[in-house]
Amino acid sequence: MTRLNVALLVVLVACALSLVTSRHQSRRLFVALGDEQVMGRKLETEYGQLQLEQSTWSMPARIEKIAREQLRMQLPSAARTDVVALPDGKGNAR
Amino acid sequence: MNRGGTAVAGRALRHREAAPLVLPRFRSPLVFGALALLFLVLLARSVYLMWFDNEFLQEQGKARHSRDLEVPAHRGRILDRAGEALALSTPVKSLWAFPDKFDATREQIAALAVVLETTPQKINARLEANEDFAYIAKQIAPDIAERAMALHISGLHDQNEYRRFYPGGDVTAQIVGFTGDHDVGQEGIELAQQAWLAGVPGSRRVIINRRNEAVEDVVAIRTPQAGHDLALAIDARLQYLAFRELKAAIDLNKARAGGIVILDVKTGEILALANWPTYNPNSRDKVLPEKMRNRALTDTFEPGSTMKPFTIAAALDAGRVRPDTVIDTAPGWFTIGTATIHDAHPEGALTVEQVIQKSSNVGAAKIALGLPPATLWETFSNVGFGTVPKTGFPGEVSGRLRPAKSWKPIEQATMSYGHGISVNLVQLARAYTIFATDGEVKAVTLLKTDEFVAGRPVLRPETARAVRHMLELVTSPGGTAPRAQVAGYRVAGKTGTAHKIEDHVYVNKYVASFVGFAPVSNPRLVVAVMLDEPSTGQYYGGAVAAPVFSSVTGAALRMLGVPTDAPLNNVILPPEGSEIREET
Numbered sequence: 001m002t003r004l005n006v007a008l009l010v011v012l013v014a015c016a017l018s019l020v021t022s023r024h025q026s027r028r029l030f031v032a033l034g035d036e037q038v039m040g041r042k043l044e045t046e047y048g049q050l051q052l053e054q055s056t057w058s059m060p061a062r063i064e065k066i067a068r069e070q071l072r073m074q075l076p077s078a079a080r081t082d083v084v085a086l087p088d089g090k091g092n093a094r
Numbered sequence: 095m096n097r098g099g100t101a102v103a104g105r106a107l108r109h110r111e112a113a114p115l116v117l118p119r120f121r122s123p124l125v126f127g128a129l130a131l132l133f134l135v136l137l138a139r140s141v142y143l144m145w146f147d148n149e150f151l152q153e154q155g156k157a158r159h160s161r162d163l164e165v166p167a168h169r170g171r172i173l174d175r176a177g178e179a180l181a182l183s184t185p186v187k188s189l190w191a192f193p194d195k196f197d198a199t200r201e202q203i204a205a206l207a208v209v210l211e212t213t214p215q216k217i218n219a220r221l222e223a224n225e226d227f228a229y230i231a232k233q234i235a236p237d238i239a240e241r242a243m244a245l246h247i248s249g250l251h252d253q254n255e256y257r258r259f260y261p262g263g264d265v266t267a268q269i270v271g272f273t274g275d276h277d278v279g280q281e282g283i284e285l286a287q288q289a290w291l292a293g294v295p296g297s298r299r300v301i302i303n304r305r306n307e308a309v310e311d312v313v314a315i316r317t318p319q320a321g322h323d324l325a326l327a328i329d330a331r332l333q334y335l336a337f338r339e340l341k342a343a344i345d346l347n348k349a350r351a352g353g354i355v356i357l358d359v360k361t362g363e364i365l366a367l368a369n370w371p372t373y374n375p376n377s378r379d380k381v382l383p384e385k386m387r388n389r390a391l392t393d394t395f396e397p398g399s400t401m402k403p404f405t406i407a408a409a410l411d412a413g414r415v416r417p418d419t420v421i422d423t424a425p426g427w428f429t430i431g432t433a434t435i436h437d438a439h440p441e442g443a444l445t446v447e448q449v450i451q452k453s454s455n456v457g458a459a460k461i462a463l464g465l466p467p468a469t470l471w472e473t474f475s476n477v478g479f480g481t482v483p484k485t486g487f488p489g490e491v492s493g494r495l496r497p498a499k500s501w502k503p504i505e506q507a508t509m510s511y512g513h514g515i516s517v518n519l520v521q522l523a524r525a526y527t528i529f530a531t532d533g534e535v536k537a538v539t540l541l542k543t544d545e546f547v548a549g550r551p552v553l554r555p556e557t558a559r560a561v562r563h564m565l566e567l568v569t570s571p572g573g574t575a576p577r578a579q580v581a582g583y584r585v586a587g588k589t590g591t592a593h594k595i596e597d598h599v600y601v602n603k604y605v606a607s608f609v610g611f612a613p614v615s616n617p618r619l620v621v622a623v624m625l626d627e628p629s630t631g632q633y634y635g636g637a638v639a640a641p642v643f644s645s646v647t648g649a650a651l652r653m654l655g656v657p658t659d660a661p662l663n664n665v666i667l668p669p670e671g672s673e674i675r676e677e678t
Binding site: 026027030033041042044045048049051052054055056058059060061064075079081083 | 168180183254259262265334582649658662
């Protein structure tokens with residue numbers, strides 16, 4: 001009887017300790033998760049801003065302005081355009 | 095204590111032989127009973143609180159150590175057909191406070207004002223405006239919010255939100271629309287596709303510690319669901335091109351308003367749809383509502399001569415005329431009852447082909463009067479006039495096409511050249527697909543389509559081809575729109591110049607339009623251009639709208655890599671002063 005009680009006591013203590021550790025683990029992991037979520041949010045913010053930046057900078061209006069004003073480019077007139085027929089007689093339509 | 099006392103007494107009795115201590119017999123049970131009763135009362139109360147009246151305390155307990163946090167969901171992006179973003183959400187933060195719990199020193203407020211690039215007076219004004227709740231700063235960049243929170247002002251809170259940005263600005267404003275408060279679509283596609291774009295915010299319950307930091311997730315009540323991205327049929331490059339050319343034409347002709355639509359003939363997709371006036375959706379505090387209207391879908395106008403091809407098509411299809419049938423339009427006017435139809439530039443005898451090429455009102459009216467009203471109505475209705483275009487765009491209109499039974503002969507005659515009927519620009523562009531294809535009309539859509547779209551046949555293929563040929567003649571030097579020609583491509587189309595109606599009377603203000611398609615050998619694009627009240631003296635569709643068609647169509651075909659179907663020196667303009675004027 002006593003032996004059984006002692007055995008049960010040992011099991012009980014073991015369980016209690018493992019509960020404490022796993023509780024601690026879970027808190028620690030939760031904090032880590034929180035950190036990662038903050039990181040994820042930061043990255044999401046950055047991604048959104050980069051997307052915005054990319055689409056703002058690649059707007060045709062801006063590209064055309066730079067091409068015309070800074071690079072001094074212009075559309076070739078029809079007189080200065082040569083059309084080359086491909087062997088199969090088709091253009092490279094996209 | 096009682097028993098202990100007795101034991102001590104017993105020992106004392108043995109050792110010292112002292113007099114026995116006599117206690118009243120009822121005393122110990124009485125004390126025991128009283129104490130037990132008190133314990134029972136406590137026990138009963140705790141049982142009651144534990145099992146019966148437990149809600150209140152549990153709520154109170156939870157309120158002290160757990161919080162429900164809202165998790166915002168991302169709204170889907172609106173993209174063009176190539177994946178270019180036209181509307182997207184980025185995370186931002188708002189700072190807020192309960193004014194009565196906001197506690198900051200003068201220095202702190204000054205520091206906050208520096209971070210937020212405002213003045214302490216403005217911050218104080220915001221706090222005083224509403225005593226329950228105040229936004230200190232709305233939708234600011236997250237790094238600025240972080241610097242503000244780093245001041246550790248007690249009572250200052252931040253919350254995560256999303257802000258919608260529109261990189262396309264005024265070029266795509268009227269199609270995309272915008273969202274209002276709480277990320278709900280208010281105009282355009284943002285409104286029409288709200289259910290698809292909107293995310294469902296989630297919520298989670300966490301355990302918090304003394305410092306209000308979440309230490310453990312109890313349960314995710316709802317996981318947030320991000321909205322879906324939406325690909326439009328719009329091609330951002332064509333859209334910009336169309337917008338730029340429209341704007342240039344409006345400035346050149348001092349027009350009040352205008353619109354342009356580019357349709358893909360094969361799929362019915364709207365590749366570009368631009369309007370003027372427009373607005374910047376990123377800062378729309380002082381924008382007039384009329385600038386927000388997508389006129390090409392929500393406004394109607396009398397199309398004028400751009401209707402004539404449908405009249406001719408109905409007559410050809412019914413076998414009433416052939417392309418070379420001669421119609422006598424002399425002497426340039428024609429009386430029906432008490433009303434008279436005029437050609438301001440009388441021509442004499444014209445073939446049906448020439449009626450289109452020279453845009454004769456008398457010719458079109460005579461052909462129309464040779465048809466039963468129902469036949470004409472059927473053609474108009476089949477190509478989509480009088481019914482909404484079903485693009486799903488909020489506020490799109492059907493235009494006006496009265497039932498054939500109520501037509502008087504004079505009305506039938508004027509309708510043949512586009513008066514007494516109203517359409518919107520998208521309807522008009524769509525209707526022209528019957529000439530760009532072999533007589534089929536397709537559903538138009540603002541959303542990207544990958545599948546083949548079947549058309550509904552409206553005309554016999556021979557009729558469609560015959561009218562296509564007539565429309566190509568319109569852009570030749572003998573037609574009303576030689577300026578619609580494009581180097582390297584064969585184009586076809588029809589001009590329109592219509593008097594506007596004010597208070598039920600036609601006035602000398604005009605709507606100039608041109609609708610056409612190219613390349614004629616295998617049409618890819620339908621382009622419709624409309625200018626409202628050009629006011630520099632030039633108001634003919636062939637002079638005002640056709641050049642816009644030419645520049646947009648040429649550039650668009652080259653951008654799309656469509657093979658040329660004509661030599662590059664194909665553009666032949668008539669000598670100065672001998673241009674054909676169309677009838678209004």
